Amino acid sequence: MKVFISSDIEGTAGIVHWEQVLNGPEYESGRTLLENEVNAAIDGAADAGASEFLVNDAHYLMQNLRPERLHGRASLISGKHKPLYMMEGLDATFDAAFLVSYHGSISAEHAVLSHTYNPSVVYHAELNGHVVGESGINALVARHYDVPIALITGDDATAEEMRRIAPDCECVVVKRSITRFAAESLHPEVACERIREGAARALARLGQMSAPAIDLPATLEVQLTTSDYAELGTWLPNVERTGPRSLRLTDDEPLRLYRAWVALMAITRAIREQE
Ligand SMILES: [Zn+2]
Numbered sequence: 001m002k003v004f005i006s007s008d009i010e011g012t013a014g015i016v017h018w019e020q021v022l023n024g025p026e027y028e029s030g031r032t033l034l035e036n037e038v039n040a041a042i043d044g045a046a047d048a049g050a051s052e053f054l055v056n057d058a059h060y061l062m063q064n065l066r067p068e069r070l071h072g073r074a075s076l077i078s079g080k081h082k083p084l085y086m087m088e089g090l091d092a093t094f095d096a097a098f099l100v101s102y103h104g105s106i107s108a109e110h111a112v113l114s115h116t117y118n119p120s121v122v123y124h125a126e127l128n129g130h131v132v133g134e135s136g137i138n139a140l141v142a143r144h145y146d147v148p149i150a151l152i153t154g155d156d157a158t159a160e161e162m163r164r165i166a167p168d169c170e171c172v173v174v175k176r177s178i179t180r181f182a183a184e185s186l187h188p189e190v191a192c193e194r195i196r197e198g199a200a201r202a203l204a205r206l207g208q209m210s211a212p213a214i215d216l217p218a219t220l221e222v223q224l225t226t227s228d229y230a231e232l233g234t235w236l237p238n239v240e241r242t243g244p245r246s247l248r249l250t251d252d253e254p255l256r257l258y259r260a261w262v263a264l265m266a267i268t269r270a271i272r273e274q275e
Pocket of ligand 1: 008117
């Protein structure tokens with residue numbers, strides 16, 4: 001059994017501040033907490049019989065996970081600029097996809113460190129009428145390759161958002177968000193135990209799971225923070241401007257829709273407010 005793992009970082013138990021996930025003095029302990037949770041997911045999958053693991057480091061510079069520390073002799077995709085971004089590496093040969101240490105969307109009411117890809121660009125996103133964050137948008141790739149998202153870990157908002165798109169998904173909640181910068185976390189050891197058990201449970205009922213339930217053609221309605229970002233978006237094919245700061249992306253191929261989203265995220269980085 002072959003498992004794909006996309007790992008973010010803001011959904012890790014104990015993480016509540018950007019300093020723990022970017023370049024602050026707290027980062028080294030933040031990445032260790034993340035590694036332990038990724039390893040817990042691998043261990044749980046191995047308990048359930050998985051033997052091949054591919055981990056895609058999907059946060060920031062995408063070099064958070066130290067390869068020699070990964071369990072399960074997992075292969076690692078690291079480094080920036082990947083055509084399929086947070087889902088790089090997934091294809092139809094995988095039996096299951098795990099989203100580890102994910103976080104709530106920028107639109108969620110209580111979600112620690114909430115954002116949807118780029119917090120200075122994306123104000124709100126809906127997929128086929130459901131509010132989505134990174135998990136829901138990334139689910140387009142799993143839909144394309146017909147791979148179930150079997151496990152997601154993160155806070156309570158992350159679990160709630162994932163269930164709208166992948167109702168069968170095993171959701172392991174490791175912290176309860178209070179605000180965008182406060183959460184009540186399980187002790188890291190408890191969080192890892194729950195993740196390990198959740199991963200094993202997910203694979204045990206993989207036979208009853210299906211790929212994310214996203215109707216096609218799929219539509220992403222996106223609100224951006226400024227009109228300039230929306231203007232840039234209209235340079236892409238199949239993108240319709242629906243308002244001064246809003247865009248509609250529609251496609252009957254989920255992978256092409258995801259690629260359009262990735263292109264939107266890439267080109268909007270060309271505008272910086274303070275240059
Ligand atoms: Zn993220």
